Each structure stands twice: as structure tokens, then as C-alpha cells.
Amino acid sequence: MADKDLEARHLETLDRDLGRFSGLELATSRVARRMAGPGIAFLFIVAAGLVAALFLGGTGDGLIVVIAAGFGAYMALNIGANDVANNMGPAVGANALTMTGAIVIAAIFESAGALIAGGDVVETISKGIIAPEGIASSDVFIWAMMAALLASALWVNLATWIGAPVSTTHAVVGGVVGAGGAAAGLGAVNWASLGTIAASWVISPVLGAMIAAGFLWFIKARIIYQDDKIAAARRWVPMLVGIMAGAFAAYLALKGLNQLFHTPLGTAALIGLCAGVATWAVMIPVIRRQSEGLENRNRSLKALFNIPLVVSAALLSFAHGANDVANAVGPLAAIVETSRHDGTNGAVVAVPLWVMVIGAFGISVGLFLFGPRLIRMVGSEITKLNPMRAYCVALSAAITVIVASWLGLPVSSTHIAVGAVFGVGFFREWDTERRLRKARVDMPDRDWLSPEERGRRKLVRRAHVSTIAAAWVVTVPASAVMSAAIFLAIRAIAG
Template structure:
């Protein structure tokens, strides 16, 4: 391998790490919020199951390595630029506690870098539309609709039962549903970095065009995303668990189960969807299904803006990074230095209001709905 290929592989694994701690909330935010799992135990469990999930499928990885862009028209430097754009967007949204999509940050970074280096003809727009944009729009709607319907029926069914027993039952059930969601997350998100590394190896002729990820790529990506997940993205866990809705155990169970079903179906079909958007859609659906007043629509608007800007913003960052990196070794080193400086600056800003396992549930939850209204819902 050349130095640039090694640099791209390491940068891809760095993105994988940010993906892990950025998306820990997808699986564990509701279980932490309801008390079904202790914060540190939750993220360690999620990390272990992410690792297992990484070995269960490679369909999403193949979509990225041989479908998103024309590998014959790009170089490892282009992929490096795209990854830098994705990492910076991940860190920015993490700083502001916004559960944006790591997947769409990656796609945007790669598309922007490829476009500026090889022109729009090097981007397979049919694949982008069918396997990126359509799932982007449909997956949170489908997950939200399933969660809404299931939550409404569940609260109707349990309305006249002893609530302490209901809460106790669903707290136990949430351990299973959160574990299933963490496993599903590993089957989808870990593969995205596998696909990028495989794409890099294809561009330099180390793998044939139709190759899937080698075992060492699968193992390294699984280990790194697991490590990032186990670190705990507490800022976004706080947002999903406390700022969307006053989550109760039945809602958490429904949201996690709905997300798991959508993610596993998409993984089987090779759709690299946003697990963040699926999980968020399910949480909103569960909140609406219980009662519209329990959902914080101001938070929803902020998330929608983040979702809207993720692809184009990461594309711009990726394009700029690729343009500079393509000028040569000096340009690549300059991009790496700037990215490292920005990352350190973001980390420094985050320490002004740290969110940890100890205070992740201290944010005041949305105002509780009176018991009479809840039963009426």
C-alpha cells in the first residue's frame, strides 16, 4: 500500500469512530432516559452488539464500494477529502447536540469530493436517488408511522392496567429491544466505512471492482465503531432521550422495536439509510402516538434543518478538502492539519458545557402531561 492509501484507511477508521459515538444515541437514548439501562452499561452493551452486527452482512458495503461513484474516475485523495468533510460535519453537529446523519455526511462528502475532482458524470445519480435520497425521505416517515400506530394501540391496551407493573415490564423489555437495535445499527452503519475502505482498495487496483470488503476491513471497522459507541455520545443521547418527548418505557420499547425492523429490512436490501433518522422518526412517532402535546416541535424543527443541510454541507466541505488535497502531498498535509485543528477547537468548545454519563439525564424533560390527558390519549 502507498502512504496515501494508508492515510485514507486511517482517516476512514477515524470517521468510523466518530460515527460510533455520534450514533450511540440511536440505540440507547430511550433506554437511558427511562432508566431501563444505566448509562455506562448501555453504551458498553451497544458497543459490543455493534461489533457483532458488523459481521452479519456486507450488502450495504457493496452499495458504497461499487455503486455510489465511478471508482475508475477517482483516486484515494478524493476519498480522503470526502472523509474529512464527513468527519468535520459529524463533529459540528455533535457539538450542537444535533442527531444528524453520519451516513449522509459520508455520502455528501464523497459526492462533493468526486464532483469537484472528476465532474458530475463520475457520480452515479441513479444510485444516489434510489438508495440514498429515497430512503432519506421515506425511512423516518415509515418508522414514525409504525411507532405512532403501535404506541397508540399499546396505550389503549394498557390504559386500565396497573401502571407500575406496566412500567416494570417494559423496562425489562427495553433491554431486549435496545440490544436488538444496537445489533441492527452495527449491520448497517459499520458497513459504510467498510465500503469506503473497499472503494479505496479498488481505486488502486488492490481489489477487483466487484469485490466485497476483506475480513481485515470488516474486523477493523467493527472494532472501531464499537469503540466509538462504547465511548458514549452523551450530548446526542441527551437530545434524543430528553429533548424530544417525556419518554416512558412503553414508548421506548415501541420506538426501539420499530427502528430495528426498518434498519434490518434496509440492510437486507442493501440500502445505506440513516439510522439516526430512523431512530428519531420512531421516537417522534411514539411521542405522537401517546399524545401530540408530549412532543417538542421546536426540537423537531432544528433536527429537520440539520437533516436538510447535512448532504450539501458535507459535500461542500468534502469538495474543498479534495480540491486542496489534490494539489499534492503538501495540500494533503495542509488539509489534515486544518481538520485536526478544527477538531481540537470543537472539543475545546464542548468542554464549556460537558455532558457525561453522570448528568445525561439531568436536563429537565418536557412538561409532563396530566395523568387524565394521558389516559384519554
């Protein structure tokens, strides 16, 4: 009997030890998975430095450029992790694309946009934010650009970690202001340019929200609330898809392909008009075939918007890659050119192909490793999206840029897209409340939810409003302060 008790105690001890060992294995596995992304990102940064060393050979400032290439790769990773969510989030949230499909499409089109239309030139002092003549020497200029690049990357990294989509362009501008101000004094800062950037914090989301809400109202009034929804869809969906095609054709002419050939606003509008009319004519028989046999209910209408939504996400990614790759490679290209030809700070410089490749692939790698979190947040956590609502968000992004270009207003694509999502959500709240008030008048005897309960069932998550708005406002000053501190540290070390 004693032997059996002893054996039982041994088995119990063994089970506990095995349980602890299994728990340790599970914990180790989870930690390994969490560390895989940062590990791959670190390897990419190292690879970027090796590529820079390979192409620079034995130039005098080779080590500085290798370090700067690492900073540029780090910034590109963060652009992919944060900015691309604005393009893919609505399509994923509407279930028009899976997360895997969104990542693949975005990686292809972001890289294509960066490499095909990413620009042959960059203005190294961030479009007049800092007066070039204020920079004392090429060494000081290089330190300032390195500080701006690292600070903006760190800030975008932090914003991604807290779940806030921010403008990487604003982060880079803040970095240039901070480092340039520390290097040349605050008098060298073009405060008028900063004023227009600050104005875009309000202009971009408000315009995006208004245009998205306007299109959602049109879809509801002309299609969803009609007795014969299918007949209404056959009439209006081809026109809506044509508007989207025209808007994106003009958008790409203005923003995506402008680096290949200059396109005036009038020419871009004409291109958009031709594309829109052609697409409208083509889509009439297509929508008629797609709508055959559909039930007369809202859910049936969603299928008609899926393909336009996927195409819009791809085109947004192409235009984003063409434009925002400069946020990663612009300062890096300036450093490379300055190290090769002493004293070119402030000039317009060529971007080497290997620099563009680092930016293009960095965006794709960052999207693959860290993008899904913000894609989910933009696509489903702010407000619930379906293909029709997501269509309004995507269309708003293109039209707002065109309207802003026409009016000469500064806008941020990040702020536009997120503002459009909020606009759709707040419009749904208003429309639901309006219909509820009407129903209460028509059916006064029915039991209705109390105002308190309706307040708890808001269609837009208020917590995201405050978090994102705060991140937008803080982006420029935060990256500026970080950049100034990094510049002063670099100058002290380089002595």
C-alpha cells in the same frame, strides 16, 4: 497591635493566593477532563495508522493507506458518537438501562455485528452514486475516497457537537458525490440514486413516527385505559413481545446477517413469523408470573416491558454494527485494495480483517467517549419516554426497515428512530388534548388551563425538531461541498 494587623493582612493575602491556586487547580482539572476524550480519540487514530503500517509492510502507497486508516478510524469514532444514540437512547430514557449498561451492551453488540456480519465485500463507489469509468486513474480514485472519508467524518463530528443525530450513510454518500463530482465531473453523478436518498429524508421519519404512534395507541387502548390493566397486560403483552421478536428476527435476517448468507424478503418474513409465534408461546407463562402481585396501575405495567426493551437495544446495536461499519471501512477498504492492485477502482473488493477491526473498535471507542450526550438527547430531551413508549420506538425501527424493504423504499435507521421518538411524543400531545377536550365537556365547571398555558407545556421540544430536520437536509450537500474542497486541496498538494 501593629504586628497583629500585619499578620492579619499576611494571612488575608495568603488566603487569596490559596483561593486563586485552588481555582486554577479546579479549572485545570476541568480542562483535563474535557481534553481526555479527544486525547484518547487521537491515540486511537494514531494506533489505527500504526496497524495499517504493520499490515502493509513496505508497499509503495503505504503512507497514503496509513493516512486513510487514520481517516477511517476518525469516521468510526464519529459513528459511535452519533449513530449509536438511536439504538440506546430510548432504553436509557425509559430507565430500562443505565448509561453505563447501555454503553457496555452497545460496545459488545456493535463490535460483534461489525466483525461477525459486517460484510465480506463492499462496492467501492458507494452503490452506483458515481460512475467508476469516470475516474481518470487509481491515484485520483484514492484521493476521492480519502476526501469523501474525511469530509463525512468532519460533518458527523460537527453534527454531534451541535447535538443532532444524522445519517452517517447520507454523510458518506454526500462525500462520495462531492469528491467524485470534483474528480470526474457532475455528469458522472447518478442523480436518480440521489433522488431516492433525498426521498428517504421524508419516508424514514414519517414511517417510523406512524408505526410507533400506532403501537402506542394500541397499548393505551388495549391495556392502559382498561379497568383491569393487569388482566389486559397478561392477554396482550406476550403478543406484543412476540411481534417484537418476530420483527427483530426478520430485521436481522435482512440487515444484520445478510452478509453471511443471502436472505430473500420472503424467507426473512418466514423466519420472523416462526420466531414471533415461538416467543409469544414462551412469554404467556412468563408474563403471568411477572404480573403476580402487581398493583392495577400504569406504573406496574412498565416492569413488563423492561427486558424486551433491553434485548431490542442489543439487537439494534448488532444490526447497526453489521451495516454501518461499512460507512467507515468501505472507502478505506477500497483505498487498500486499489493501492495493492492498481486499477481496481469501481470493483467489488474484499475487506481485510484489520480494516474491519479498526471500524468495529472505533465505533465502540467513539460511543464510550462521546456517545452519552446524544443518548441523553434522543432518550429524554425530545420527549419523555417510559418503557412502553420506548418499546414502540424500538419496534418501529425494526418494522419500518422490513416494510421499506418490501416496498423497495430507501430508509435511514437514524431517521427512523428519531422519527419514531417524535411520533410517540406528538401522539401523546394529541391524545392528551383529546382526553382534555372530553373532560372539559364532562366537567364544565372545573378550572382548566388556558390554551396559552397548555401551549407552553407541550410534550415535544420544538427546538429539537428544527435543529434535527435542518441537519438531515443539509447532510448530503454539506458533506459533498466539504469533500469536493478537500479533494481539490489533495490534488493540488499531490500535484
